Amino acid sequence: MVPPDYNPDGPSGPDQPVEELLNQLSPxxxxxxxxxxxxxxxxxxxxxxxxxxxxRTVKRALSTLEDHSLITKITHGEDGRKANYNISPVVELPPKFGPGVDYSDPNQDQNTDDI
Structure with a gap:
């Protein structure tokens, strides 16, 4: 579920291509x-x-990823303190970041090699 106010380009539009941004992320x-x-x-x-x-590392990573519109955040509850995160629907990870998997389908078999 994508929040109604979600903007894939971020608050001021994309600063750089996604793959270039991914290359600048920390491990x-x-x-x-x-x-x-x-x-x-x-x-x-x-x-x-x-x-x-x-x-602290997870919190900082989430903040950076959210600032670059690489992830989506949905808050729950009246006070908004509980949140869930997911990769943004417009982000497609290049092959070097993992196998070619359809990330929208959690039931997809990740091993596509014939045995």
Whole structure:
């Protein structure tokens, strides 16, 4: 589900091509992005468990990825403190960031090699 106010170009439009931006991310930011691509919607706490990164590192990675419109955030509850994150629908990870998988279908077999 994409929030109604979601803008794939970010608040002021794209600053640079997505692949160029991906090449500038830190290893922690790439790990968080890849985890969201494979797992789908996750909370910050779930990301911390999945990636085994410190909470502060996950929080900073999410902030950077969100600033560059690489992920989407949906808040829950009346106070807006609970949030889930997912890779933005317009972001397609290049092959060097993982196998060619349709990230929108969590039931897709990730191994496409014939046995």
């Amino acid at each position: 922690s930011q790439i790990l968080v992005l890849k985890t969201l691509a494979y797992e789908g919607w996750l909370s910050r706490n779930q990301l911390k468990k999945e990636t085994r990164l410190p909470e």
